[in-house]
Amino acid sequence: MRYLLKHAPSFALLEVSLAPDEVLVADAGTMVARSPAIRVDVRLNAGRRPGFFAKLQAFFIAVLRKISGGEILFMNHVRAPSGGFVWLAPPVSGAVKHIPLRGQRLLLLPGAYVASVGVVDLKVRWAGWRSIFSREATFLLEVSGKGDLWVAAYGALEEIDVNGSYVVDRGHLIAFDASLEYEVQGPTVGLGPSGEGAAMELTGQGKVLVQTRNKNALAGWIARHLP
Amino acid sequence: MQITVKFRPTQSLAEVRLSPAESVVAESGALVGMSSNVAMQAEGAGFFGGLKRVFGGEAIARNVFTAQGGPGEVLLSTALSGDMTILDVGARQWCVESRAYVASAPSVRISPKGGRVRGFFSGAGAFVLETGGSGMLLIGGFGAIETIDVKGGLVIDQGHVVAWETSLVPMDEPVGRGLVATFLAAEGSTRTFRGAGQVFVQSRSPSSYGAAIGGLLPARSG
Amino acid sequence: MQSEIRQNPDFAIVKITFERVGDQIVTEAGAMVARDAGVEMRTNVEGNFGGVLRRRIVGAESLFQNTFTATAPGQTLYIAPACEGSVTAIDLDPGAEVFLQSGAYLASTPGLVLDAKWHGAREFFAGGLVLLRTYGEGRLWFASYGGLHAIDLGQARSGYVVDNAHLVGFTSGLRHEVRRVSGLKSLFLPGEGLVTDFSGEGRLWLQTKNAAALAHFVHPFRRVGAQ
Numbered sequence A: 001m002r003y004l005l006k007h008a009p010s011f012a013l014l015e016v017s018l019a020p021d022e023v024l025v026a027d028a029g030t031m032v033a034r035s036p037a038i039r040v041d042v043r044l045n046a047g048r049r050p051g052f053f054a055k056l057q058a059f060f061i062a063v064l065r066k067i068s069g070g071e072i073l074f075m076n077h078v079r080a081p082s083g084g085f086v087w088l089a090p091p092v093s094g095a096v097k098h099i100p101l102r103g104q105r106l107l108l109l110p111g112a113y114v115a116s117v118g119v120v121d122l123k124v125r126w127a128g129w130r131s132i133f134s135r136e137a138t139f140l141l142e143v144s145g146k147g148d149l150w151v152a153a154y155g156a157l158e159e160i161d162v163n164g165s166y167v168v169d170r171g172h173l174i175a176f177d178a179s180l181e182y183e184v185q186g187p188t189v190g191l192g193p194s195g196e197g198a199a200m201e202l203t204g205q206g207k208v209l210v211q212t213r214n215k216n217a218l219a220g221w222i223a224r225h226l227p
Numbered sequence B: 001m002q003i004t005v006k007f008r009p010t011q012s013l014a015e016v017r018l019s020p021a022e023s024v025v026a027e028s029g030a031l032v033g034m035s036s037n038v039a040m041q042a043e044g045a046g047f048f049g050g051l052k053r054v055f056g057g058e059a060i061a062r063n064v065f066t067a068q069g070g071p072g073e074v075l076l077s078t079a080l081s082g083d084m085t086i087l088d089v090g091a092r093q094w095c096v097e098s099r100a101y102v103a104s105a106p107s108v109r110i111s112p113k114g115g116r117v118r119g120f121f122s123g124a125g126a127f128v129l130e131t132g133g134s135g136m137l138l139i140g141g142f143g144a145i146e147t148i149d150v151k152g153g154l155v156i157d158q159g160h161v162v163a164w165e166t167s168l169v170p171m172d173e174p175v176g177r178g179l180v181a182t183f184l185a186a187e188g189s190t191r192t193f194r195g196a197g198q199v200f201v202q203s204r205s206p207s208s209y210g211a212a213i214g215g216l217l218p219a220r221s222g
Numbered sequence C: 001m002q003s004e005i006r007q008n009p010d011f012a013i014v015k016i017t018f019e020r021v022g023d024q025i026v027t028e029a030g031a032m033v034a035r036d037a038g039v040e041m042r043t044n045v046e047g048n049f050g051g052v053l054r055r056r057i058v059g060a061e062s063l064f065q066n067t068f069t070a071t072a073p074g075q076t077l078y079i080a081p082a083c084e085g086s087v088t089a090i091d092l093d094p095g096a097e098v099f100l101q102s103g104a105y106l107a108s109t110p111g112l113v114l115d116a117k118w119h120g121a122r123e124f125f126a127g128g129l130v131l132l133r134t135y136g137e138g139r140l141w142f143a144s145y146g147g148l149h150a151i152d153l154g155q156a157r158s159g160y161v162v163d164n165a166h167l168v169g170f171t172s173g174l175r176h177e178v179r180r181v182s183g184l185k186s187l188f189l190p191g192e193g194l195v196t197d198f199s200g201e202g203r204l205w206l207q208t209k210n211a212a213a214l215a216h217f218v219h220p221f222r223r224v225g226a227q
Helices: A052-067 A129-133 A215-223 B045-055 B206-214 C121-125 C211-221
Strands: A002-006 A013-018 A023-027 A031-034 A039-044 A074-079 A084-088 A096-108 A113-126 A139-152 A157-169 A173-177 A181-185 A199-211 B002-006 B013-018 B023-027 B031-035 B038-042 B062-067 B072-076 B084-089 B094-097 B101-104 B108-112 B128-133 B135-140 B145-157 B161-165 B169-171 B190-202 C002-006 C013-017 C024-028 C032-036 C040-044 C065-069 C076-079 C085-092 C097-101 C105-108 C112-115 C131-136 C138-145 C148-153 C159-163 C167-171 C174-180 C194-200 C202-207
Touching (some): A013 A023, A013 A113, A096 A113, A139 A173, A157 C076, A199 C032, A215 B206, B002 B084, B013 B023, B023 B072, B031 B038, B031 B062, B038 B072, B062 B072, B084 B128, B101 B108, B108 B135, B145 B161, B206 C211, C002 C085, C013 C085, C024 C076, C105 C112, C121 C174, C138 C167, C138 C202, C148 C194, C159 C202, C167 C174
Antiparallel strands (some): A002 A013, A013 A084, A023 A113, A096 A139, A113 A139, A157 C032, B023 B062, B023 B101, B031 B072, B031 C159, B084 B135, B094 B128, B101 B135, B108 B128, B145 B190, B161 B190, B169 B190, C013 C076, C024 C065, C024 C105, C032 C076, C040 C065, C085 C138, C097 C131, C097 C167, C148 C202, C159 C194, C174 C194
């Protein structure tokens, strides 16, 4: 596997070339282009060895996610039996960061996941009942294993080292070390009296990745100029 | 006339420096500011009338900016974030997607390209302009602007095409396999270029962005 | 208090490091990206406004502010605007004043006052632009949609005409007159086609992008629904 980041940091476009035996698992919404010999299978994300109940849970979560206004978690399983490459980028642009996976566990907001290659396990984690009503993520994606992971930010990507307790606006949160404890805070619907939406409190020691822009805040800002 | 593009590649702003009595023609929505001694005039009705007749819809409205009594300055920008680039018109002529047009020297002729063309952006009000004459042409794109030198053929997603040399022949259906470009999208609305020449492409797709944001906005009544 | 503006000019974010207990910063509601859990957040209903105007009338956005107070030295806070682009900081001395487009306001130190009822406000307001007069002693952070382009008037240039949609702010000492210009493409919002003639000595700030143009572009992509 070889990868290249073009037009970083503001319009990052990830170019990945695959060896014949490799599989790239990419969020279906990020595929921009691919070379003709590439094979793409669309799968509902349900972990590496999903049993019936895991699949049912994933389906249930995907439906609820759609109702609550989020994306359905479908993945493209991309293979290149005779070699080839794909180009990936989320439609709302920004930075893409490569994270080498060496056995650590990370929790991602689903919109942040771009792709992974290797022996990588993706599990859907329920983030709590309160979050179902928020416009932002109702669940988290747990990523673990050995291989390569790419995450995307809307805007620039900032890394915060947490040693204690840190509160992050949910719309700006991309990913964090799974060793951190997390708790959903704030209003269940829309904005609270402070003008801030839901937030996540992260406690312990570990890294947090945040994006410097927020799609919902952008929409709110544009909405003020609409007829 | 000198054009400097600042804040590249994302928030680009074109600074046009005019000699005394020199003019630049620009798309009406592109004006950011200008020095007080620059006079602005809407472009003649003939152009408007011509375009409206051919397409029956939205035409590009242009203004002529002229420096008076000394050198002048005009600042221009685009609606979407991205880069701007200057094309030389003369030895080479260009076809430009209407929404990518920002400005040009008065010695560059801009006219609508005849024939029905499928929309590039959201389909509504998008058409192709063709250049004639000589001088500078300023175009803007969504995202970074890349140049592809085509030799033989190119298949490319329509949403990413900004401009191409008139030596290339665009066709709606892909011919054979050709050279699959960077921007062949899953949506399948592609365009094939045959021949040799340059194509300018933008790295982002306005319709994908519009769809991603549009879904988050309050509904409209019509 | 230390502040650092990062990721200019595309997706700027401000990192504030509080040095002493009680250090405070006032921000626009919704600006918070992340903060040490120990930083107190309080919503300012009164605001720091000299005038009665607390709610921006163009659109329904409120000018509510949040005040963040440090409870321990070394605590950090990250703030960012909603729109893509830059953030700039300027320091004001007593007696100095700056006029700022209300949508551009991001944050300020408590010693600054924001006044929406100054004598010239009505002229701009008629065109749909709310300009705040900012004075006092302290630091002001403001955001631009796009890059921030500064133009100095005086020796080199005697006057400038600015499209109001691109006007971020200007210093006192400049003469200004708002007028309508025919020939400018009018978008569907009232107040389009308006420019301001500036002359005298001082600085004006322009933003390279235009919110109304973005709203116009996005409008056809909105869902059609009953109102």
